[in-house]
Amino acid sequence: MIEIVPYDDTVTCIKTGTEIDGKVIIWAYSYLIGDTLFDAGCPNAIEEFMEFVSSNPVKHVYVSHAHEDHTGGCSALADNATIYAAPQTSDVLKNPEILPDFFVMVWGQPEPVSAVAPMPDHFTVRGLDFEVVPLPGHNKDMVGFYESRRGWLFSADAVPLPSRKQLSMPDENIPQTIATLEKIQALNLNVLFDSHAGPIESPRRHIQTRIDHLKDLQTKVRELHNKGRSVPEIIDDLQIEGPWYVDMTKGRFGIDYVIRSLIYDKASQSR
Ligand SMILES: [Zn+2]
Numbered sequence: 001m002i003e004i005v006p007y008d009d010t011v012t013c014i015k016t017g018t019e020i021d022g023k024v025i026i027w028a029y030s031y032l033i034g035d036t037l038f039d040a041g042c043p044n045a046i047e048e049f050m051e052f053v054s055s056n057p058v059k060h061v062y063v064s065h066a067h068e069d070h071t072g073g074c075s076a077l078a079d080n081a082t083i084y085a086a087p088q089t090s091d092v093l094k095n096p097e098i099l100p101d102f103f104v105m106v107w108g109q110p111e112p113v114s115a116v117a118p119m120p121d122h123f124t125v126r127g128l129d130f131e132v133v134p135l136p137g138h139n140k141d142m143v144g145f146y147e148s149r150r151g152w153l154f155s156a157d158a159v160p161l162p163s164r165k166q167l168s169m170p171d172e173n174i175p176q177t178i179a180t181l182e183k184i185q186a187l188n189l190n191v192l193f194d195s196h197a198g199p200i201e202s203p204r205r206h207i208q209t210r211i212d213h214l215k216d217l218q219t220k221v222r223e224l225h226n227k228g229r230s231v232p233e234i235i236d237d238l239q240i241e242g243p244w245y246v247d248m249t250k251g252r253f254g255i256d257y258v259i260r261s262l263i264y265d266k267a268s269q270s271r
Pocket of ligand 1: 065067138139157
């Protein structure tokens with residue numbers, strides 16, 4: 001389903017999600033400014049998305065990363081709009097992975113996108129100057145869109161939704177996520193346009209809570225690792241229990257990926 005919620009005179013929130021028993025499982029936010037879209041919703045909402053677009057023409061779609069809750073509308077939007085993406089995201093857009101049933105239920109299966117243009121470093125929409133900023137960690141080539149005069153960042157999935165992140169995908173680099181969160185904190189934002197929490201005004205505390213949790217977890221995990229504890233033992237020691245649906249993700253999400261990443265991964269310098 002879809003919900004359209006104006007944020008102000010400039011930004012419109014487009015919320016997409018899958019309804020089960022009258023409740024949306026989880027919302028994914030896309031944002032519209034003029035004829036320009038930041039991310040394209042989940043595949044299960046594609047028909048409603050295109051209905052909205054039929055009266056609100058979209059000419060440019062900037063895609064933050066390749067996950068299905070951000071790319072669902074791209075295949076249909078590509079008929080009338082230019083889709084922009086970084087190289088790895090572009091590859092997945094053209095050739096999407098076949099998702100496990102659980103994710104087809106939660107978000108839907110994306111269709112291939114015929115043509116994708118390279119992501120520029122900057123672009124302008126309605127007099128706003130956006131810088132494309134790398135936000136690696138959650139996904140290697142994830143980018144966000146930063147408007148420095150407004151203090152706005154369209155941050156995709158850079159800031160974890162739960163205040164105490166316990167699950168990740170196997171290719172997430174958690175030390176890199178921490179470095180990216182610190183980079184975002186240094187921007188002194190007025191509004192964080194998050195992909196799942198929606199617009200967050202004065203987001204400093206929201207971001208810091210997540211930095212503090214991950215750093216604290218990193219210290220504890222590394223101490224236990226240095227004492228010779230294995231990954232499953234560390235999960236036991238810290239009494240971390242995953243949510244009910246972990247097994248249904250068929251290995252696409254796990255607690256062990258977080259622990260392993262905190263032990264072995266390093267943050268590289270990004271600009
Ligand atoms: Zn994502």
